[in-house]
Amino acid sequence: MRFILLFVVLLFSSLLSSGQGNEACYNIQKITITGRHKTKDRIILRELSFREGDCIPKSSFDTLNDPNLLPVNEFNRKRLINLKLFNEVKLTWHLLEGNAYELEINVVDRFPVIPDLAFDFADRNFNVWWTEHNHDFSRINLGVALVNNNFRGNHETIAVLGQIGYTQKVGLTYARPFIDKDQKHGFGASVFGLQNREIAYKTESNKLKFLRSDNNFMQRRFDAAAWYTFRPKYASTHLLQLGYHHYWISDTIAYLNPNYLGDGHTQENVVQLTYRYEYNGVDNWEYPLTGKRFIGTLDNKYALVNQKWQSSLNIQFDHYFKLSKKWYLATILRAKGSVPQDQPYIFRQNLGYDYSYVRGYEYYVIDGSCFGIVRLDLKRELLNKKILLPVKYFEVIPIRIYAKAFADAGIGYNKYAALDGDQLNNRLLYAAGFGIDIITLYDIKVRVEYTVNHLNEKGLYLHRNGE
Structure with missing residues (x-):
């Protein structure tokens, strides 16, 4: 039974x-x-x-x-x-x-070889160049990078860069995302050399101080790096990179800021080992509207001449929501911590550089060892259309426009802020505003934002990258 x-x-x-x-x-x-x-x-x-x-x-x-x-x-x-x-x-x-x-x-x-024309500002953003440096065209970088992101059809990247202007620069990059049958392992390498007649040699009252010479170069640098990537799944990528950096500065810079490279040195060699993990589960990697993204970077630097070292952890977590048909909400968290506290000037870049800044404080930098930022965006899609043209590589031109309201808050920590006279360190910074984002062909992004910060400073800011 x-x-x-x-x-x-x-x-x-x-x-x-x-x-x-x-x-x-x-x-x-x-x-x-x-x-x-x-x-x-x-x-x-x-x-x-x-x-x-x-x-x-x-x-x-x-x-x-x-x-x-x-x-x-x-x-x-x-x-x-x-x-x-x-x-x-x-x-x-x-x-x-x-x-x-x-x-x-x-x-x-897309174009098989994209001529990436460089028209960049030597300053951290457009507003600093336009306002604080009176839109001085000598502070413009002009160059061209020939970039092939699909060399031999293998999604390999090979790029050659030549640049003149404020920063004279040459470089070469090669990367192949997959070298194995299972398409999980990849590698890459790059070399760059640059020189400047003007550099920011110190930070004073949360502003960069510059020195220029029309007769001599103030800085020369050589960078080389090689990396290995492991991408086991669609959204997850591991990167292990070994880098080498040679710094040379003029005697004048070393005299004005003996701590620029440390101990008054005019040359330094830095070895850098970096591990980076990225989970990119958003809908569009260039301009996300839904999904989650996490990036964690563990970075170790060692200066061979003055024997200084720095270990830092940088994390980012983004969460994007679709509220209704055309409404979106975004939260972005970024944080960094590094040790030890006493560092050469070249290791102190903290809040106010690259993507790590509180909107409304584009004119300031907060050097130090730690920072934290939170951003909140509410967006509404105004336009999402495609223009069809009978032109090769431009057959379809997408145009998307979003209106947004936003609020930011952040803090940067510097143990020696009182000595440097930087008043924005070690205090909460916050701002709010509204703006327009424009996204079009070949990942071109333009952000126009009007912001009011806690100092009651109001400004219209222009950015050519994402948040």
């Missing part, structure tokens, strides 16, 4: 699971890639959330059961756009027979 009951239970479970399997998914029998592209198929197929032979749950289809309206379409289309190899990606499903489908992926390549 027990054997009969066991047989009935097993038979019923088998029938139930079989029925659920037939009803639960559609079979992907074939995947084809069309359009104008030179990218190897394996590079494209690696980014998809499924493979040939997989089944897609019926719940992924829309209520009208139209295979061309799969929610999974947009999910995977954005994955392929994040490769930054294509201007347009379209996924179409073709019913074969029964529950079997063929997926057609149509892609349109």
Whole structure:
């Protein structure tokens, strides 16, 4: 009797699971890639959330059961756009027979070699250049970088840079994301050399102080780096990098700030070992609206001449929400901590550099060893359209515009702030404002923001990058 009951239970479970399997998914029998592209198929197929032979749950289809309206379409289309190899990606499903489908992926390549024309400000942002340095064109960098992000169709990057102007610079970069059959391991290397006739030699009252010579160079630097990457999944990437930096400064800089390289030295050699982990689970890596992102960086530097060292941990966590059809909310957290406290000037960059600043304080820097920032954005989509042109590599020009209101708060810690006369260190900074974000072809982003900070300083700020 027990054997009969066991047989009935097993038979019923088998029938139930079989029925659920037939009803639960559609079979992907074939995947084809069309359009104008030179990218190897394996590079494209690696980014998809499924493979040939997989089944897609019926719940992924829309209520009208139209295979061309799969929610999974947009999910995977954005994955392929994040490769930054294509201007347009379209996924179409073709019913074969029964529950079997063929997926057609149509892609349109970007420029094979992008001439990245450099017209950059020597200062930290446009407003500092325009206001504090009276839009002095001698503080402009002019150059060109020839960048191939898809060398030989393997998503390899090779770039050659030449730059004149405020900073004279030459460099070469090569990176290959995948060198193995499973497409998980990669490597890269870069070398750069630069020189300046003017540099910021110290910070005073939270402002950078500059010194220029028309006859002599104030700084020369050589940088070299090699790295290994491990990307086991779509969103997770590990990076291990070894870097070398040679610094040379003029005797005048060493005299005015003996702590620039430390102990009045005019030359220094720094060895740097960096580990970086990134989880990028957002919808669009260049301008995210939904999803989560975490970046953690452990950095160790050692100066060979003055035997100073620094270890730092830098973390970032972003969370993006879609509130309704056109409304979005974003929270961004950034923090850094480093030891020891006593460091050469070149190791003190803290709050106010690169992406790590409180909006509304673009004119200030807070040197030190630690900082924390929180940002809150409320966005509303105003425009999202595509312009079609009969021009190769410009067939589809996307234009997106978002209005936003935002608020920031942050703090930078400096043990020696009282000695340096920096009044914004070790105190809470906060600001709020509103603005417009514009995003278009080839990851071009423009941010126009009006901000009021806790000092009651009001300003209109222009940025050419993301937040």
